[in-house]
Amino acid sequence: MTILALSFASYLFALWKRPLLYLGLVLQVVYIFSRGAELGRLPLVGPHDTLIFLAASMAAFAAAFGFALKDRSRFLNAVTIVVAVFTAFAMTAKQHNSPLPPVLKTFWFELHVVLAFMSYALFGIAAVFGGVYLKDRQNSSEGLGYRAVLIGYCLFTLSMIFGGIWAYLAWGTYWIWTPKELWTSILWAYYSLYLHARLRPWWMGRPMAVLGIAGFAITMFTYLGVSLLMKSSHSF
Amino acid sequence: MNILKQILNFLLSLRTTIWLLGISLVLLFAGAFIMPASEEFQLLHSTPLFEWIQNQPLQLTWWLWSLIGILAVLAVNTLFCSIESIISKRKVTHWLLLISPQIIHVGFLFILLAHLLSGIGASQGMTGAVEGSVIMLSGDDTELRVKEINMNYDSYGYLTDWDVSVEYLSAGDVLYRDMIKPNQPSTRMGFNINVKDLRPFPVEAVLLQINREPGALWALIGGILFTVGIVTLILLKIRMER
Structure with a gap:
């Protein structure tokens, strides 16, 4: 937990000293690996571990996307705030330390979860680019937001496919009618709409930026809202 | 003749796709709030969708009926747009860039077919x-x-x-x-x-x-096609930007 507190502090101070963002990311990666070694499995069960993975993924993608921007300070500051908030919530959430039930011990589950959270992180990056675009109207921000969504959509689709394969092997069906599956469909249809809309010139610019921001709100509800508030196959 | 042309234009339009996706989203949003509040949906785990939906009151299922209708039109729209795209752009040099979105579309259609088959015959x-x-x-x-x-x-x-x-x-x-x-x-x-x-x-x-689960194999084929199409598309886009 000390490593996690240090990583949180690094993110906070990264608003003044940029390299601390990367230090925060490294500390978070160390924490994830140490949790994995301690538990003997992928630490991606429950809000504590998943929020940390989401924060680390966002920081890592932000570092990669940041290189494509001339003026990256506004973008990186916004990502740093989001990542610090996720880390703070993770620190208050209960750790899930018990062994996994046998049905979760499969690489289909691991791929499903890892890809889902990487896609959520990319949707978050796209939302930040959307916010930056609304502030400074640089076309590069909007274009990078689109790329983040395109890659995120690919990873999200893969996550759904792997989840379907796993569900078929574990429960005999690739589709279950629960709120989580419905919200996952909403998220997938939403970003399908986003990608198709961008092919039409009318949607370029501000509408795309707004769609990117709204998309992350749906992402967060699909991830936390449904899992915490509704009874589903993915409840925490 | 004019009406036929209008229908064809409607089915070939990207604007139609965007509208259909938008309406699907609204219906799914409605379902996301109706479903958790109704015990009747628990039966859906053990009954094929089309059998279940016929025995439920319309105030619970209107969004599902509408969604099925919209998805049917979207499937036709997807098919028409893909065929039109291949015919009109067949002479482009980057044929992989042309074909990969169509592979994604075919994958999507297979997944819809899988849900249709499971909706009819799953038990x-x-x-x-x-x-x-x-x-x-x-x-x-x-x-x-x-x-x-x-x-x-x-x-x-x-x-x-x-x-x-x-x-x-x-x-x-x-x-x-x-x-x-x-x-x-x-x-x-x-x-x-x-x-x-x-x-x-x-x-x-x-x-x-x-x-x-009669749709399982089709869903798998659809999933593989979708994956192949989207990964190819992204790799091509990255390569073209370099």
């Missing part, structure tokens, strides 16, 4: 069993015998692993022997038999789930 049954239990599987004389149940626990009492050996019988003769493990169902004769739950006391018992 699910559950039954408790102990060692020696014999379960009738279908209308003919095929039966399933639970031969042995094994459960392993760690020192803290957590279940770490289990397996259930089963036999398929016909007129008392053993046709197949199989072993059900976590994420390893027994898939014989069109059935997918897995263990939903286990109980160690007073005697070792399992809750067996017996599924038929």
Whole structure:
């Protein structure tokens, strides 16, 4: 937990000293690996571990996307705030330390979860680019937001496919009618709409930026809202 | 003739796609709030969608009926747009860039087909069993015998692993022997038999789930096509930008 507190502090101070963002990311990666070694499995069960993975993924993608921007300070500051908030919530959430039930011990589950959270992180990056675009109207921000969504959509689709394969092997069906599956469909249809809309010139610019921001709100509800508030196959 | 042309233009339009996706989203949003509030949806786990939906009041299912209709139009729209795109751009040099979105579309159509087939013909049954239990599987004389149940626990009492050996019988003769493990169902004769739950006391018992999922193979093919298409598209876009 000390490593996690240090990583949180690094993110906070990264608003003044940029390299601390990367230090925060490294500390978070160390924490994830140490949790994995301690538990003997992928630490991606429950809000504590998943929020940390989401924060680390966002920081890592932000570092990669940041290189494509001339003026990256506004973008990186916004990502740093989001990542610090996720880390703070993770620190208050209960750790899930018990062994996994046998049905979760499969690489289909691991791929499903890892890809889902990487896609959520990319949707978050796209939302930040959307916010930056609304502030400074640089076309590069909007274009990078689109790329983040395109890659995120690919990873999200893969996550759904792997989840379907796993569900078929574990429960005999690739589709279950629960709120989580419905919200996952909403998220997938939403970003399908986003990608198709961008092919039409009318949607370029501000509408795309707004769609990117709204998309992350749906992402967060699909991830936390449904899992915490509704009874589903993915409840925490 | 004019009406036919208008219908064709409607089905070939990207604007139609965007509208249909938008309407689907609104319907899914409505369903996301109706579904958790209605106990009737619990029956959907064990009844094929098209059988269930016909026996439910319209105030619960209007969004699903509408969604099915919109998805049907979207499927036709997808098919028309893909064919039109291939015909009109067939002479482009980057044919992979042309074909990869169409592969994604075909994958999507296969996934829709899978849901349609499962919606019509899927079935699910559950039954408790102990060692020696014999379960009738279908209308003919095929039966399933639970031969042995094994459960392993760690020192803290957590279940770490289990397996259930089963036999398929016909007129008392053993046709197949199989072993059900976590994420390893027994898939014989069109059935997918897995263990939903286990109980160690007073005697070792399992809750067996017996599924038929006619759309599963189509969903897998659709998923593979979608993956191939989208990964190819992204790799091409990255390469073209360099």
